[in-house]
Amino acid sequence: MAIICTTPTTSHAEKEQEPKHDLKNEQTPPLIFNPVLLNVQSQIPNQFIWPDKDKPSAEIPELKVPFIDLSSQDTTLEASKLIAEACTKHGFFLVLNHGVSESLISDAHRYMESFFKMPLAGKQRAQRKSGESWGYASSFTGRFSTKLPWKETLSFPFSNEISGSRTVQDYFSGTLGQEFEQFGRVYQDYCEAMSSLSLKIVELLGLSLGINKDYFWKFFEENDSIMRLNHYPPCQTPDLTLGTGPHCDPSSLTILHQDQVNGLQVFVDNQWQSILPNPKAFVVNIGDTFMALSNGIFKSCLHRAVVNRESARTSMAFFLCPKRDKVVKPPSDILEKTTPRRFPDFTWPMFLEFTQKHYRADVNTLDSFSHWIITNKFPV
Numbered sequence: 474m475a476i477i478c479t480t481p482t483t484s485h486a487e488k489e490q491e492p493k494h495d496l497k498n499e500q501t502p503p504l505i506f507n508p509v510l511l512n513v514q515s516q517i518p519n520q521f522i523w524p525d526k527d528k529p530s531a532e533i534p535e536l537k538v539p540f541i542d543l544s545s546q547d548t549t550l551e552a553s554k555l556i557a558e559a560c561t562k563h564g565f566f567l568v569l570n571h572g573v574s575e576s577l578i579s580d581a582h583r584y585m586e587s588f589f590k591m592p593l594a595g596k597q598r599a600q601r602k603s604g605e606s607w608g609y610a611s612s613f614t615g616r617f618s619t620k621l622p623w624k625e626t627l628s629f630p631f632s633n634e635i636s637g638s639r640t641v642q643d644y645f646s647g648t649l650g651q652e653f654e655q656f657g658r659v660y661q662d663y664c665e666a667m668s669s670l671s672l673k674i675v676e677l678l679g680l681s682l683g684i685n686k687d688y689f690w691k692f693f694e695e696n697d698s699i700m701r702l703n704h705y706p707p708c709q710t711p712d713l714t715l716g717t718g719p720h721c722d723p724s725s726l727t728i729l730h731q732d733q734v735n736g737l738q739v740f741v742d743n744q745w746q747s748i749l750p751n752p753k754a755f756v757v758n759i760g761d762t763f764m765a766l767s768n769g770i771f772k773s774c775l776h777r778a779v780v781n782r783e784s785a786r787t788s789m790a791f792f793l794c795p796k797r798d799k800v801v802k803p804p805s806d807i808l809e810k811t812t813p814r815r816f817p818d819f820t821w822p823m824f825l826e827f828t829q830k831h832y833r834a835d836v837n838t839l840d841s842f843s844h845w846i847i848t849n850k851f852p853v
Contacts, residue, residue, distance in 0.1 A: 536746035544570035564759035667791035716778035
């Protein structure tokens with residue numbers, strides 16, 4: 474069942490049945506997320522306080538994830554075995570000797586920090602518009618009314634089309650002005666490095682699944698991906714809130730570089746476990762779209778970010794996504810080994826729209842999206 478990339482139309486009754494998951498009531502003026510002011514209040518606003526079941530605990534164990542060394546071809550078979558083991562359990566692993574220069578990573582962190590140190594009015598020049606997946610967002614105050622994350626982000630698009638478009642440079646110059654041209658150059662280079670690294674990783678994922686390593690390389694060669702810069706300010710009551718709530722990434726693959734401050738946690742074996750920062754490594758995790766490509770063999774795992782009283786935390790996440798017109802469906806080699814089909818065919822723009830307009834990402838996003846597609850009987 475192939476799904477074409479169009480925006481579906483639904484009746485009023487159907488819209489009432491769509492999973493809204495706390496989408497913002499437009500009649501309520503949104504909060505302004507300014508942690509400098511919020512932290513001097515006697516307590517943080519209720520909108521940032523999470524339910525008891527989601528609140529972070531003081532002591533959690535470290536998650537043992539495999540380190541994948543990309544520098545040696547001799548370890549390819551061993552690496553694919555380690556990846557297969559991790560991805561069938563929780564979908565997280567780290568890559569070392571990845572080929573991305575330390576100076577580029579350092580520059581990307583430095584420019585990220587300078588952006589988030591800007592006055593709020595300056596950052597709001599790139600304000601995220603309703604329904605879009607990129608721009609500046611101060612928490613999710615414009616989208617949700619409860620369980621708000623204690624963070625601010627800047628997201629922007631990246632395209633790896635063969636035509637050689639400079640998507641990121643154009644975004645920074647067009648949105649923030651020519652004085653941000655150097656910002657654009659740094660993140661254009663960083664996204665190109667992430668795209669190249671992604672292609673190496675999906676080759677290993679193909680080997681781990683027992684298919685031709687070129688299959689996913691070709692599928693993602695011309696990717697339409699998203700880059701996100703995250704800033705988690707200190708919080709006076711970190712035991713009440715979260716930097717990012719529990720969710721699974723809807724994208725195909727996430728490549729994350731953390732600063733030195735601990736905060737990433739993954740839900741494995743019925744408990745939250747921490748992935749400690751490592752400046753020489755990238756954290757890689759499977760997203761919902763790749764779980765669909767693997768017909769559920771590889772897992773998209775629940776994860777979150779916590780905050781603390783003393784230190785701000787920053788991270789850079791590259792979300793690998795297929796080209797807009799690619800149909801997401803498992804290769805025949807996988808379907809011959811795993812039946813029945815777990816998820817219907819879809820395109821990335823359809824899934825992205827679902828998460829932006831109809832559903833707040835959580836552990837059930839892909840299943841809810843699949844049900845939404847089938848229920849609405851999209852044309853094929």
